[in-house]
Amino acid sequence: MIESFHHDGLTFDVVDAGPEDGEPVVLLHGFPERAGSWGQVSARLTAQGLRTLAPDQRGYSPGARPPRRRDYAMPHLVGDVLALIDEVGGSAHVVGHDWGAAVAWTLAARHPEACRTLTAVSVPHPAAFLAAMPRGQLLQSWYMGMFQLPWLPEQLLSKRGGGLDLALRKGGSTPEDIERLQRDIIDYGALTGGLNWYRALPFAPPSWSRTKVRVPTTFVWSDHDVALGRWGAEHTADWVEADYEFVELAGVSHWIPTQAPDALAEAILERVLG
Template sequence: MTISSYVRDGLAFDVIDSGPADGDPVVLLHGFPERATCWREVSPILHEAGFRTIAPDQRGYSPGARPRTRLGYRGGELIEDVVALIDEIGRPVHLVGHDWGSAVGWGVAARRPDLVRSWTAMSVPHPVPFARSMKGPQRRKSAYMALFNMPFVPELVSGRDGRMERMMRGSGWNDDDVERFREEIVDYGALPGGLGWYRALVLAPRIGRVSVPTTMLWSDGDVAIGRTALEGNEDSVTGPYELIELPGVSHWIPTKAPRKAADAILTTIAKATGA
């Protein structure tokens, strides 16, 4: 049965469920500041390979799931939202996440390996090595988080040609990306909720090691996540682990390198299932 939405603790989440209905399910978790549509060029490639894709608009992005305080965006809640989606699907899934979706996916894979057949992380490594890297050069790359943690200010600079749009252009966005941000995030009312994830960072839960087959996909054109953030990432995975580096690709892997993203997902799935 196709899932267009699901409910957890009174919050309603919108879902894009597409591809072969009988295909093995692949759950795709978007990052900031994007929605499920960021997988629009990745999903068809997975469909061609016989997989069903389920991409939710996560907490803060779906209109029916926008808590008003930062307590509503605690990492444990974000993780349980995905667990509830997998329960709705009714079987273990291949899990994929980019940016903040990757941060959440690490938590799901660590806490509920029974629900995750394989795990493909894009851009953001396990929180333990990432936190450790903040003592070095990564701290400078993550300086934007201070802005995103401020009350009201990020929303005030999110207008047309404002500071936030200039930041995103500097990270690799083009005119089409900016227009999609205006329509799908700002005009849609999703920006405060997306920023809520940053504002709740101090409430992040501890995440243990991941035992499921894992691939880490990182691009050397990423202005937000440096190579040092990945040092020791393999130590946070007890199962099979592979690091794939994409040369000449910006932070926005799903939209700027959809074929490479899909190939990495398919390779991870094949190794996990022995296909």
């Protein structure tokens, strides 16, 4: 079992669970979350004999918080996950939620040899996401522009009871979710690192967003997601040239791993175990 791994001069913390000889499943969290957001899903996967590895990703692990926004560009984020996969044999099933899904899509497209299967949660294929922008997604993604600003987002989001709490409540977060955010992100010093994923968007290689995925894929989306619209979800199939399943969860908010762990674990197990 591993507790950490190294890449690019950085040290990443990992929650490693389940039998050491189980098939590895890498679980990639989104914003504003850490590895602990996968706890309920991980328990269901390990009960079926799988080994789960959930890293605190770049900007979140205390030993992996580089200062420059360009250090959070997608090639670095994908490289971090590849380093973890190398630790467990060079290939793994990959699951990602929110920003973790964006990394998972890109990894599967650019490095199919490392990705046995893909389960992406909430965020559609990057090309479908971009194509959805003039179809309503731009309004739903308004915050991505605001997060480009220096300093101000940290001030607004760190204030208890402030803008982030309100936005999260409107998006379906529970009081427990918001308290976990305060403890695990803000108090832990991971807020700027998480925001730097958004600030690094201008450094993303344009061609990387338009690479098709050729590994078996499941996409899980929920119809009460205030951040990701239906058009991108329904057109993600256009960017997968392999066995593909679209799973829509009715009445579930954006926070699928913590609010619908049974349904998500079932989708993952169906993809991983067949």
